[in-house]
Amino acid sequence: MVAAGAARESAQPTEARALDDDGDTEQARFASTRGVTRVYLAFEVERRAGDRAYLVLEPIAAAPAWDASFTLDVHPIEEPWTAAGSEPRIGTRTLSVTFEAGPARRVVVDVSSVRSRHGLALRVSAGDGVGARFDVRATRLDVYR
Numbered sequence: 051m052v053a054a055g056a057a058r059e060s061a062q063p064t065e066a067r068a069l070d071d072d073g074d075t076e077q078a079r080f081a082s083t084r085g086v087t088r089v090y091l092a093f094e095v096e097r098r099a100g101d102r103a104y105l106v107l108e109p110i111a112a113a114p115a116w117d118a119s120f121t122l123d124v125h126p127i128e129e130p131w132t133a134a135g136s137e138p139r140i141g142t143r144t145l146s147v148t149f150e151a152g153p154a155r156r157v158v159v160d161v162s163s164v165r166s167r168h169g170l171a172l173r174v175s176a177g178d179g180v181g182a183r184f185d186v187r188a189t190r191l192d193v194y195r
Contacts, residue, residue, distance in 0.1 A: 052102050056194040065092040065169065067133040068186045078107070078172070078184040086176065090127060090138055092169035093191045101193050105159045105170065108188035113154035118181045121148045122159065123173045126166030140171040149182065157182070161191075 067090045068078045078089045097103055105124075123143045131138035144164045149157060164170060174181075 052194045056102070059095055059193045059195070061093045061095040061191045061193070063091045063186075063189055063191075064094050065131065065133045066090070066186045066189065069137070078174075078182075078186055087172075087174045088137065089172040089186060089189075090131065090133070090169060091172070091186075091189060091191075092127070092131070095191060095193055097165075097193055098195070101162065101195050102160070103162045103164075103194075104192045105161045106190045106192060107157040107159070107184040109154040109156065110183045110185045113183045115153050116149070116151045116182045119148060119150045120174050120181055121146055122157075124159065124161060124164055125171040125173065126164055127168040127171050128166070130168055138168065138171070141166070143173075154182065157184070 069088045070086070078087055091105075123146050125140040125143050127138045128141045129139050145159075145161070147159055161170060
């Protein structure tokens, strides 16, 4: 819950990379039939104790409806990394959130409990259907102080 009158700082990723079992991809395809989808995100925003932080994922333009639910696991990234390099080392899963099938929509995930100087790793295992498709470039982190 965000306190009344809290100031919002919104940040776009300084580094972003989406991968599935076929390699790099332009969009995060969650619950697709393409194996584990991994998304790595880094933001240049200072987070302090007591701040609320929300990761906002926007669906791709003309995204199809989700015909399968998916569970999004969020991990801290434990080392400096770049989108052009190898996959970064990630820590233990901090939280999991399940999203039900339905129309394509924006997803907001409370990542206040995820502490990492190097970014966030999102992982979703393959599902049985189309699943959700997000535009990684439109992702943002909203921090409320």
